[in-house]
Amino acid sequence: MAQAGTGTGLQLRSMARKDGILELSLVSVPTPEPKPEEVIVRVDGSPINPSDQGLLLAGADMTTAKASGTADHPMVTASIPPASMKAIAGRLDQSMPVGNEGAGVVVQAGASPAAQALMGKTVAILGGAMYSQYRCIKAVQCLVLPPGTTPAEGASCFATPLTALGMVATMRSEGHPALVHTAAASNLGQMLNKICNKDGIGLVNIVRKPEHVALLKQLGATHVCNSASPTFMDDLTEALAATGATVAFDAIGGGTLAGQILTAMEAVANRTAKEYSRYGSTTHKQVYIYGGLDRGPTRFSRTFGMAWGIGGWLLTAFLQKIGVEAAQKLRERVAAEIKTTFASTYTKEVSLAGALDLGEIAVYARQATGEKYLITPNR
Amino acid sequence: MAQAGTGTGLQLRSMARKDGILELSLVSVPTPEPKPEEVIVRVDGSPINPSDQGLLLAGADMTTAKASGTADHPMVTASIPPASMKAIAGRLDQSMPVGNEGAGVVVQAGASPAAQALMGKTVAILGGAMYSQYRCIKAVQCLVLPPGTTPAEGASCFATPLTALGMVATMRSEGHPALVHTAAASNLGQMLNKICNKDGIGLVNIVRKPEHVALLKQLGATHVCNSASPTFMDDLTEALAATGATVAFDAIGGGTLAGQILTAMEAVANRTAKEYSRYGSTTHKQVYIYGGLDRGPTRFSRTFGMAWGIGGWLLTAFLQKIGVEAAQKLRERVAAEIKTTFASTYTKEVSLAGALDLGEIAVYARQATGEKYLITPNR
Numbered sequence: 001m002a003q004a005g006t007g008t009g010l011q012l013r014s015m016a017r018k019d020g021i022l023e024l025s026l027v028s029v030p031t032p033e034p035k036p037e038e039v040i041v042r043v044d045g046s047p048i049n050p051s052d053q054g055l056l057l058a059g060a061d062m063t064t065a066k067a068s069g070t071a072d073h074p075m076v077t078a079s080i081p082p083a084s085m086k087a088i089a090g091r092l093d094q095s096m097p098v099g100n101e102g103a104g105v106v107v108q109a110g111a112s113p114a115a116q117a118l119m120g121k122t123v124a125i126l127g128g129a130m131y132s133q134y135r136c137i138k139a140v141q142c143l144v145l146p147p148g149t150t151p152a153e154g155a156s157c158f159a160t161p162l163t164a165l166g167m168v169a170t171m172r173s174e175g176h177p178a179l180v181h182t183a184a185a186s187n188l189g190q191m192l193n194k195i196c197n198k199d200g201i202g203l204v205n206i207v208r209k210p211e212h213v214a215l216l217k218q219l220g221a222t223h224v225c226n227s228a229s230p231t232f233m234d235d236l237t238e239a240l241a242a243t244g245a246t247v248a249f250d251a252i253g254g255g256t257l258a259g260q261i262l263t264a265m266e267a268v269a270n271r272t273a274k275e276y277s278r279y280g281s282t283t284h285k286q287v288y289i290y291g292g293l294d295r296g297p298t299r300f301s302r303t304f305g306m307a308w309g310i311g312g313w314l315l316t317a318f319l320q321k322i323g324v325e326a327a328q329k330l331r332e333r334v335a336a337e338i339k340t341t342f343a344s345t346y347t348k349e350v351s352l353a354g355a356l357d358l359g360e361i362a363v364y365a366r367q368a369t370g371e372k373y374l375i376t377p378n379r
Numbered sequence: 380m381a382q383a384g385t386g387t388g389l390q391l392r393s394m395a396r397k398d399g400i401l402e403l404s405l406v407s408v409p410t411p412e413p414k415p416e417e418v419i420v421r422v423d424g425s426p427i428n429p430s431d432q433g434l435l436l437a438g439a440d441m442t443t444a445k446a447s448g449t450a451d452h453p454m455v456t457a458s459i460p461p462a463s464m465k466a467i468a469g470r471l472d473q474s475m476p477v478g479n480e481g482a483g484v485v486v487q488a489g490a491s492p493a494a495q496a497l498m499g500k501t502v503a504i505l506g507g508a509m510y511s512q513y514r515c516i517k518a519v520q521c522l523v524l525p526p527g528t529t530p531a532e533g534a535s536c537f538a539t540p541l542t543a544l545g546m547v548a549t550m551r552s553e554g555h556p557a558l559v560h561t562a563a564a565s566n567l568g569q570m571l572n573k574i575c576n577k578d579g580i581g582l583v584n585i586v587r588k589p590e591h592v593a594l595l596k597q598l599g600a601t602h603v604c605n606s607a608s609p610t611f612m613d614d615l616t617e618a619l620a621a622t623g624a625t626v627a628f629d630a631i632g633g634g635t636l637a638g639q640i641l642t643a644m645e646a647v648a649n650r651t652a653k654e655y656s657r658y659g660s661t662t663h664k665q666v667y668i669y670g671g672l673d674r675g676p677t678r679f680s681r682t683f684g685m686a687w688g689i690g691g692w693l694l695t696a697f698l699q700k701i702g703v704e705a706a707q708k709l710r711e712r713v714a715a716e717i718k719t720t721f722a723s724t725y726t727k728e729v730s731l732a733g734a735l736d737l738g739e740i741a742v743y744a745r746q747a748t749g750e751k752y753l754i755t756p757n758r
Contacts, residue, residue: 054657087682090655253681276469278433279693289681297680302632302671303466307696311688312681314658 007031009133010352010377014056015095016080016088022060024076024356025069027095031134034110039118039139044151046102046130047344048355048364048373049159050251050291051315056098058091059084062365067358074356099130099375103145103154107134115139122149124157124335131352133377143331149338155374156187156344159315161334162327163290164192166318167249168201169330174286178202180240180248180261183293184224185212185369187344188251193221194341202243206236206257212369227257237264241271246283249313251291258287258310259300266304280305288313293367346374386410388512389731389756393435394474395459395467401439403455403735404448406474410513413489418497418518423530425481425509426723427734427743427752428538429630429670430694435477437470438463441744446737453735478509478754482524482533486513494518501528503536503714510731512756522710528717534753535566535723538694540713541706542669543571545697546628547580548709553665557581559619559627559640562672563603564591564748566723567630572600573720581622585615585636591748606636615643620650625662628692630670637666637689638679645683659684667692672746725753 008028015023034040048056060078069075080088103124109115123142129135145154171179181192184205196203197220205216205224213224223239225232239245246269248261262285269281285304290313298310319327334342347370350360355375364373387407394402413419427435439457448454459467482503488494502521508514524533550558560571563584575582576599584595584603595603602618604611618624625648627640641664648660664683669692677689698706713721726749729739734754743752 088655088657090649090652091657094655259676270469273469276467276473278467278470279695282696290685292681297638297678299676299678301676302668302691306669306691306693309688309690311690312685314685316658317661317686 011097011129011133012099012131012352012355012375013095014058014098016058016060016092018092020080020082020085022058022076022078022080024056026073026352026356029132032136034108034115034136036110036112037115037138037140038110038136039106039115039142040108041102041104041123041125041135041137041142042107043102043130043132043135043377044104045155046099046375046377047156047159047346048375049100049156050293050367051159052098052100053365053367055096057365058088062361065358065361067356071353074353076356076358076361097129097132099132100128101126101156101158102130102135103151103157104135104378105151106142110139112139118142118144121145122151122154124154126158131355131375131377133352143335145335145338152346152349152374152376153343154338157331157334157338157342160188160191160344161342162319162330163315164188164195165330165333166315167192167313168195168199169322170288170313170318171201171247174247176245176247176286178204178243178245180204180206180245181251182206182248182257183208183251183291183369184221185209185215186251187370187372189216190219191342193219198341202245204236204239204243204245206261207369209369215370227260233260233264236261237267240264241268246285248287250287250289252294253289253292254294254296254298256299258289258298259304261287262300262304262308262310266308269305277305280307282307284308286311290314344372347371349374349376349379351375351379352377390476390508390512391478391510391731391734392474393437393477395437395439395471397471399459399461399464401437401455401457401459403435405452405731405735408511411515413487413494413515415489415491416494416517416519417489417515418485418494418521419487420481420483420502420504420514420516420521421486422481422509422511422514422756423483423758424534425478425754425756426535426538426725427754428479428535429672429746430538431477431479432744432746434475436744437467441740444737444740446735450732453732455735455737455740476508476511478511479507480505480535480537481509481514482530482536483514483757484530485521489518491518497521497523500524501530501533503533505537510734510754510756512731522714524714524717531725531728531753531755532722533717536710536713536717536721539567539570539723540721541698541709542694543567543574544709544712545694546571546692547574547578548701549667549692549697550580550626553626555624555626555665557583557622557624559583559585559624561585561627561636562587562630562670562748563600564588564594565630566749566751568595569598570721572598577720581624583615583618583622583624585640586748588748594749606639612639612643615640616646619643620647625664627666629666629668631673632668632671633673633675633677635678637668637677638683640666641679641683641687641689645687648684656684659686661686663687665690669693723751726750728753728755728758730754730758731756
C-alpha cells in the first residue's frame, strides 16, 4: 500500500547565531521511511500564527533584514537586539525547523493498520516542523478531516481553535460567568465570538480601532469596547456589568490594559457590596496574558482590592491539565465545525520561498489584526 | 458573677470626609451590656499593623496633618489626595472605629457558660474597633492566652502570626518546595524565619539594607539577599537554586521586584531544562502581593516564560478558604508559642491620645521596617 518514497523535501529553518544574527533559510532534507506507526504527510497548508513568529524570527529586528542566496534556496539575515539574546540563549547556533501546525494528504504510511488506514486521507497535524514539504508523524497525531475539507481549510485546526475553546473551558472550570478578550478582531477573536454566540456565553470584546468595532458588530458581537475611545473605562465597566465577566484573556501583554480591566471588574463588584472594605471586593478577578503584541513592560496600579491575579496562559499547558480525553473531544469539535465555527481566512498564500521574501516578511511580522498568511509548501 | 457595668470608654475614630479631609478623633462610647454569649474585654494592648493604617489614615498625606481639639479629646485633620479618594468612595463621611486585633482582660461576661468561663481571663481578640478602651465581643471569638501571658505579649496574636503561617500553608498547598519573602526584616519577616527554622522550610529573605541582612543572619536566616546590591539578581538566583523556592510573598507591591523574582526563578528552572522552548519553563512561578509599602505601579517585563502568576494575597480570604477547623489549629499554635516563635516586639507604647500625637503619627505612618507601635488604651 505504501507509495514510493518521496525522497527529499524543502524545509524552512531558523537559526539564531551566537554573534546576534538571525539566519532564515531553506534546506533540502531527506524524507524518512515511516516506522510502522508513522505516516508521511505532504504538507499543503501551514499558517503563520503569532505563536510561530517567536521561534521563526527569534526577536530579531526585521527592519534590518537582508536577502541573499538563490531563488530556490533564499537566505535572509537580520540583527537580533542584545535585549532579545538572553531570552533565546537556549537555541543559539541550532538550525531549527518551524511551523506548529498544518494540514495535508497522507502520501505514505507505515505497516501498522492505524497508519495504513490514513493513506490518502486529508489530515490536520500539530507538532512543529510544518514549514516543510513532507512531515513524518505518528498516525495517532493525525486528526482526520471530514470528507470535502481542503488542506487550506484544515491547516489551522489546532492553535487558534483550541486556544479559543481553551479560554472558554478555563472560564468555566474556574467559575467565571463570562469572559473578556483583547485584540478581539483577530482571527482568534472572531472565532471566539462565533463560539460564544453558538454556546450562549457572555463575551466582552476589546479592540483598538473603530473599524474593528464595526467588524465585530457585523459578526454578531454584543459587547465591543474600543480602548482608544475616551469613554473606554465607562464602556468597559458597563459591558462587564452586563455580562458578569470576571476573567480576561489578553493578547497584548504590555502596557496598562490588564490593570484597567481588573479596575473595571472591581468597580462592578463594588456596585453590589453591602459594606465598605478597604481590601476591596471578595470577587476574584483574573487576567490571563496569552500573547505579546506589545512586548513592552506590563504596568498596573493596584486599585482593584486584593482578590485578583494576572498570569500567563499557554495552550499546551492547558491541554496537559485537562488530559488526553478532554483534549481529544475539543479536537473532534474543531474537525466537525471546521467549515463554520472554526473557519480561518487567510489574506495571502505563499510558498516556502515566498515566506522568506523580504516584502512578505515585512507584512506578516507586523502581526496586524486580521492579517494571516498561509504557507503552501508544495505549490 | 458579672462585674459592674463599665459605663463608657474612649474609642479612636477615622472619618474620610467628602471634602477630602481625614478626621481622626477620640469619642466616648457607651459600653454595651453583654448579651448571653458575649463578653466585655478591657483592651490593654492593640498593635498598629500595616493592615490597620489603610483604614486609619485613608490614604491621606500625613505631612499635611494638623492638630486641634483638647488634650483628652484630640483631633487630627489631614488632606486626602484626589487620587486616593476613588479607592475610599465606600466609606466617605462615616466615622469608623479602627484596630484589627488586640488583647486584654475579660471584665464582664454574659450569662452563658461559655462567656462566664472567660471572666478574668487574658484573651486575644480579632474583629476591628480594638483602638477602644472596652470591646464587646462574642466569647467564641476570644483566644484564651496561656497563663502568665501579658496583654502586650498577646496583642499581636492574629494578623502577623497568622499571615506568616498562612504563607507557609499556601506554599505547601500549592506544591512549592520553599518560599521567598520581601521586606523580610519586618516583624512578620522575623517571625517567618523563626517558623521556617523550626519547621525546616527553605526561605529566601529579600531586604533593602545591609543592616537588615546582618539582623536576619543573626536570627539564623540562611539566605538573605539585598535588593540594593549590584549582585542582587545573581545572589537571588543562587538562593532560589539552593532552596527550590517557586513562590514569593511580597510586601512591597510597587516597582519591579515581583518581576525580578519571577525572572530569577525562571533562570533556575531553565538550568535543568532538557531542550529549548520559546515558551519558557513549565515550572509554575508565583508571586503573591500582600502589602503595599510601595504604593506606586507594579511594572514587569515578561521575561519568565508563560508559567507564572502574580496576584493578591489576603489573610482573611486565606482563612475562609481553609475553613474554620484548620484556622483554629493555626490560632492554637500561635497561642501555644506566643512567647517564642510568635513573640512580637514593639518600639513604642502609646495611649489612644498618644496615637493621635502628630510626632508619633509621623513615625508610625512611615512604616519603617522593624518599627511597630502598641496602643495601650487603658494606660
